[in-house]
Amino acid sequence: MRMGLYDTLKQAITEERPVALATVIAVAGDGVTVGAKLLVWPDGSSEGSLGLQALDAQVQASAVSLLESAATRTVEIALPGETERVVSVFIESFVPAPTLYMVGAVHIASALTALAKVLGFRTVVIDARAAFATDERFSHADELIVAWPDEALAGKLTHSSYVAVLTHDPKLDDPALKVALPSPARYVGALGSPTTHAKRLVRLRAEGLSEEHLARLHAPIGLKIGAKTPDEIAVSILAEIVQAKRAKSQ
Amino acid sequence: MQEVLADIERWRARGEGVAIATVVKTMGSSPRQVGAKMAVSSGGSMAGSVSGGCIEGAVFEECQDAIASGRARLLRFGVADETAWEVGLACGGEIEVFVEPLTW
Numbered sequence: 528m529r530m531g532l533y534d535t536l537k538q539a540i541t542e543e544r545p546v547a548l549a550t551v552i553a554v555a556g557d558g559v560t561v562g563a564k565l566l567v568w569p570d571g572s573s574e575g576s577l578g579l580q581a582l583d584a585q586v587q588a589s590a591v592s593l594l595e596s597a598a599t600r601t602v603e604i605a606l607p608g609e610t611e612r613v614v615s616v617f618i619e620s621f622v623p624a625p626t627l628y629m630v631g632a633v634h635i636a637s638a639l640t641a642l643a644k645v646l647g648f649r650t651v652v653i654d655a656r657a658a659f660a661t662d663e664r665f666s667h668a669d670e671l672i673v674a675w676p677d678e679a680l681a682g683k684l685t686h687s688s689y690v691a692v693l694t695h696d697p698k699l700d701d702p703a704l705k706v707a708l709p710s711p712a713r714y715v716g717a718l719g720s721p722t723t724h725a726k727r728l729v730r731l732r733a734e735g736l737s738e739e740h741l742a743r744l745h746a747p748i749g750l751k752i753g754a755k756t757p758d759e760i761a762v763s764i765l766a767e768i769v770q771a772k773r774a775k776s777q
Numbered sequence: 778m779q780e781v782l783a784d785i786e787r788w789r790a791r792g793e794g795v796a797i798a799t800v801v802k803t804m805g806s807s808p809r810q811v812g813a814k815m816a817v818s819s820g821g822s823m824a825g826s827v828s829g830g831c832i833e834g835a836v837f838e839e840c841q842d843a844i845a846s847g848r849a850r851l852l853r854f855g856v857a858d859e860t861a862w863e864v865g866l867a868c869g870g871e872i873e874v875f876v877e878p879l880t881w
């Protein structure tokens with residue numbers, strides 16, 4: 528049996544790839560059937576059909592712009608040439624929620640968790656040190672994981688994942704980076720001065736990470752805005768994350 | 778959608794027919810947002826929700842009809858005077874639900 532639109536949709540959702548599903552929910556006039564479907568990808572390509580090429584083309588354009596803002600709504604489309612024919616098309620955006628993984632349950636992670644939530648990120652804080660990673664300190668995080676970061680991150684990172692490595696401790700930072708840099712994660716940044724970073728690069732190279740993977744690392748982390756306090760540093764990190772999220776490439 | 782995927786998979790594996798109900802419009806207060814889904818199998822199983830429990834019974838029946846007839850329908854629920862206690866929304870809102878058989 529051929530793969531139906533439902534199976535394609537299910538696969539995209541499971542693999543956390545953004546996709547829009549357009550469905551004709553009401554029709555005035557004939558030629559278009561209630562229940563007809565069109566799957567639209569972010570690049571404007573599509574599968575299926577609503578019954579008319581002109582309708583498909585208009586819905587594709589609407590779906591692409593709705594996908595950009597992760598919006599879901601009904602659009603009323605008047606078919607060209609015939610004023611009487613208006614088709615109601617329900618367009619659903621299936622966009623995975625971006626997740627920010629913070630390695631290190633440190634002060635900056637607390638500020639970053641609060642700000643990231645405002646921007647719509649799911650927040651996950653990871654630290655092997657139980658004294659740092661307490662519910663009391665991180666009650667505002669969506670998830671708090673007490674484990675070694677490489678174990679906690681393994682297999683979890685997708686194209687909608689963002690990773691901020693914040694411990695200052697190579698014992699925790701390096702294993703996290705070894706998992707995050709070769710992963711599909713959209714952003715990987717690490718805290719530390721240029722000197723700290725230079726030493727880190729030497730260690731990671733010795734561990735066998737490729738230059739291509741090392742070039743993905745944002746370090747020192749954050750945009751240069753002269754941040755000093757943990758809250759200000761959180762703003763600079765998030766600004767850099769938003770920049771990566773909105774970058775056109777990929 | 779995520780919350781009903783696993784159930785739908787199980788029902789299809791058992792060879793049952795499936796219908797999906799989706800909230801496509803809300804007016805006034807309503808417990809579930811546009812895009813909320815409920816799935817129903819021909820065997821009588823149910824997953825997800827389209828309201829706070831107010832209209833699930835009626836939607837369940839419409840889903841069974843959709844599986845049997847193979848046809849999709851747009852339904853509107855609201856507080857409609859005397860029928861309010863039957864399939865109305867206690868919250869005073871109004872919602873539109875699209876019910877379709879999973880044949881795509």
